Amino acid sequence: MKRIALLGMPNTGKSTFFNRVSGASARVGNWPGITVDLMAAKLLLGGHIVEIIDLPGIYDLHGFSDDESVVRHFLENNDVDLAVIVLNGSQIDRQLSLALQVRALGLPCILLLNMSDEAKKSGITFNLPGMQQQLQMPVMQISAKHGNGCAEALKEAARHLAEKHPSPADIREQLKNDDTIENQMEAIVKSTVHYPAQLDDVVTSRIDRVLLHPWLGLPLFFAAMYLLFQFIFTLGTPLQEGIAWALDLFRADVLEPLLQPAPGWFSGLMLDGIYNGIGTVAAFIPIIVLFFLVMTMVEDSGYLSRAAFLVDALMAKMGLDGRGFVMMLMGFGCNVPALMGTRVMRSRNMRLLTMLVIPLSLCSARLQVFLFMTATLFTPKQAPLVLFSLYMVSFATIFLTAVIYKGRYSSTEPFILELPPYRFPTPRQIWLRGWQEVRHFLTRASKFIIIGVLLVWALTNFPSDVPAASAGTIAGMIGTWLAPVLNPVGIDGQLAIALIFGFVAKEIVVGALAVIYGLQGDALMQVMATKLDWVQGMSFMLFTLIYTPCLSTIATLKNESKSIGFMMLSLLWSLGLAWVVSFVFYQTARALGY
Amino acid sequence: MSDLSQLQPGAYAVICGIDADESLFQRLAALGFRIGKKIEVIRRASFNGPLHVRIGTTDIILRITEARRIQISQQ
The missing domain is CATH 3.40.50.300 (P-loop containing nucleotide triphosphate hydrolases)
Known part of the structure; x- marks a missing residue:
C-alpha cells in the first residue's frame, strides 16, 4: 500500500x-x-x-x-x-x-x-x-x-x-x-x-468594519451566539423528542411483547439496561449534527477567529482564549458537542483547560431538573431568581476552576491568529463535517455509555427481591453508606439514589425520583415538598449542577483528551467542588436559622 | 523607535526588530513578520484586547504582549 x-x-x-x-x-x-x-x-x-x-x-x-x-x-x-x-x-x-x-x-x-x-x-x-x-x-x-x-x-x-x-x-x-x-x-x-x-479585499474589510466595531462588535457577537443557540436547540429538542418517542414505541410494540416469555431479570437487563443505553446515545445524535452544522459555518466562514478577537481581553485573564469562550457558551446547551468542538484549539494545554471548565456549564438537561425542583419547592415568583442564581453559580465555578488550573495547564503558545477573508462554506462541507462528528461520537462513546447505563441499572435493580431503586438495592446501600458524607449537605438516602441515576444523564433524574418515591406528576411534587425544605432542595440542585454532568460527557472527555487520568481529574474535581459548594451553602443557611 | 503595541489604528510602520524567543520568532516569521516589512494596524479590540494588523496580503490578530516584542519605525 x-x-x-x-x-x-x-x-x-x-x-x-x-x-x-x-x-x-x-x-x-x-x-x-x-x-x-x-x-x-x-x-x-x-x-x-x-x-x-x-x-x-x-x-x-x-x-x-x-x-x-x-x-x-x-x-x-x-x-x-x-x-x-x-x-x-x-x-x-x-x-x-x-x-x-x-x-x-x-x-x-x-x-x-x-x-x-x-x-x-x-x-x-x-x-x-x-x-x-x-x-x-x-x-x-x-x-x-x-x-x-x-x-x-x-x-x-x-x-x-x-x-x-x-x-x-x-x-x-x-x-x-x-x-x-x-x-x-x-x-x-x-x-x-x-x-x-x-x-x-474590500468586501471582507467592509464586513469587518461592522462585525469588529469597537462598540457594536461584542453585542453582535452575543446576538449571533444567541441566535445559533436558539437555532440548535429549537430544532434539536423536537428531534430528540422524536427519537425518544420512536424508541419508546419500538419498545412498547415490539420489544416488550417479544420479551414477554423471558424471565423478569432478562427483560429488565435488555430493556432498562441495554436498550436504554442505546437510547441515551441516540438522544445526542441530533444535537451533535446540528451543533457541527452551525460550528462548521462559524469556523469556515472566518467568524470564529473574529469572535476570538472580540472576547480575548476577557478570556486572557482566565488563561483561556477567545475560541474557548465560544465553546464554553455552547456548553450551556450541551456539554458533549462543546467538548468535541474544542478541537479547533491547537494548543493541548489550552484545550485541556477549556475541557475542564465546559462540564461546569449549566446544560439544558440540568435545566430540566432545576425547572422541576424549583416548581416543587419555590413560589412562581421565587423560581426565576433561583434559576438565575444557579446560572451565576455555574459561571462562578467555571471562573474558579480556570483560575485554579491555569497554572497547571499554562499554554506557552502565543495567541497569534490569522484572520482569513470571509468565505461561504459549501453545503457539502457542512454535511460531511456533521456526519463525521456523529460517526466519531458513535464509534468512540457508545460502548462506554451503554456499559455505564448497564452498571447503573444493575445498581438500582439488585438484589432482585426488593423494589427497584429502593433502599434495599445496591444503590440504596451505597446511599446509606454515603450518609455521613451526604447528610452534612442535606442530601438524604433517596436523593442519593437519584444522584446515582443522574450519573447516566440528567434527563432521567426526574424520572428516577418518580420511581424512587413511587409517585408521578403532581403527587410526586406534593410529597417532595413535604419531605424536603427549600434549603435541602437548593443544596441538592447545587450538587446536581456541579457534580459530573453525565456519562456521555465523561466518555467524550476521555476520547478527546485521550487520557483516563484527565477524565478522572475532571470527575473528582467536580465531585469535590460540588460537595464543598453544597456544604458551604447548606451549613450557612442552617446556621442563619433557615 | 517604538513597538507595535503603540501604533494607532490606520497607521503604517516598518518592522525593524523582533525581540522574541525561538518559538515565538518562528511563529511570527511564518506569518510574515520580518524585518523590513511594512505593517498596518487595522483596529484594536476593546478592553486592551488584541490588535488586528495587516502585513502584505495577510491579516493577523495578536495580543498586546506579543506586539510589544515587535519594534517598528514610522517614516
Missing part, C-alpha cells in the same frame, strides 16, 4: 481538499508517535491502494507548536511515498516556504495552489511552468471548495507514487538541518507571481 501525506498551512482548504477526494470514506486513525486523531482515507489511485492522511495545518516544519510537532513526529515515524502540499494561492508569497521545506526533506511532492477562485478575483496570476521548473515539482491550481482541478491533481499524484522516497530515519536526519529557504522563497515569488497594484 502507498501512502500520501497532505500538508499545508492552516486555513488553506487542505481538509476541504481531503474531504472532497475521500468523500465519506474517511476514518479517524491512530498513528505511531502521535497522540491526536488524524483523518485518513483509502483510495484506489493508478492501480495502487493509497492511504491519504490529512495532517494538521502548520506554518513551519521546524516550528514549536503542538501541531508542528505532530507533523514532524508523523513524518519521522511513518513511511510516506508522496507529499501533497496545499497552499493558499493568494498568500503564496509567505506560504511557499512550507513547500520548500518539504522538498528539502527529499520527499516526492506535488504542490496545489488552492483557492484559485480567490486568487483570480484578486487578480493574481501564476507562471506555473516557471514555478514548476524552479521548485522542481509539479504545481497545479485547484479550487477544493468547488472541485476544480481536484481530479487532475489526484491523477498527477498517481504518477509520482512509485518514485524513490526517503525513509522515516532519513527524514529525521533532514529535519535537523535548516535555512536558506527564506532567500529561495523570495526569489521564486518575485520571478513567477504577478501581483496587481492593489488587492481587492
